[in-house]
Amino acid sequence: MTEPAAAPARPLRRDVAAALLVLVVWLVPISEGAIQAAPAAWWPTIVRDLGSISCLFRHRPESVSYYFVQVLRSGRREWEAIDERALFPMEPFGYRSRFDRFMERFGHRSDAARLDLARWLAARDRELDPARSPVVAVRFLAGAQRIDRARPPAGRWHKPDPGAAPVRVLSSHDLRESDRKDMSEETGKSR
Incomplete structure (x- = not known):
């Protein structure tokens, strides 16, 4: 008789928590930054810094x-x-x-x-x-x-x-x- 197949291991809670942290603190702001050129102002400064996409400007400064x-x-x-x-x-x-x-x-x-x-x-x-x-x-x-x-300005500012x-x-x-x-x-x- 064959032994029953072992059930797949369940992910540890800390692994799930780490994945959610990466998703919320990094992937969501990066995605938002890709769509809107920068994460929203309501994100904390450190998250906005991590989620900003450099050299992508949708609006020129006045x-x-x-x-x-x-x-x-x-x-x-x-x-x-x-x-x-x-x-x-x-x-x-x-x-x-x-x-x-x-x-x-x-x-x-x-x-x-x-x-x-x-x-x-x-x-x-x-x-x-x-x-x-x-x-x-x-x-x-x-x-x-x-x-x-x-x-427009020319050369170095x-x-x-x-x-x-x-x-x-x-x-x-x-x-x-x-x-x-x-x-x-x-x-x-x-x-």
Whole structure:
């Protein structure tokens, strides 16, 4: 007599869970990105990044955003532009620096992110050149350059000169006040 055929093994729950995770977190956003050029805005940022299809643009941009950062040094009254190339030496996004990418992604809408960046800029400026007077305030400027369909941009894009370009102030951060506030909060917590 022959032995009965063994029943096929059932998949483990963890295997099913892993398959569902891949399906929901990767395949669905990729499919949606293929149809709509990008996953929907309601997906978390990390899922949108994983599901975006690069170099597939269904709508041309109407303008190009640009950002500047200026500092106010101790004992001075005029804001001065800082050398972004010294603070953000890498340009992993074409001709835009990491500063431009950060501002486009988070900084233009988050005051807390800009405050953190302002603190880092002041500390990094001090590390790079301790002989200069310290940065006591930082302000972020934003502008947009419209793209003229009749005369589209040619060649490499350059950020316009901050003095010649129309800009608006996103925020100003007086680091002296935030340091005092942070110190008073820390002493209040320790009591």
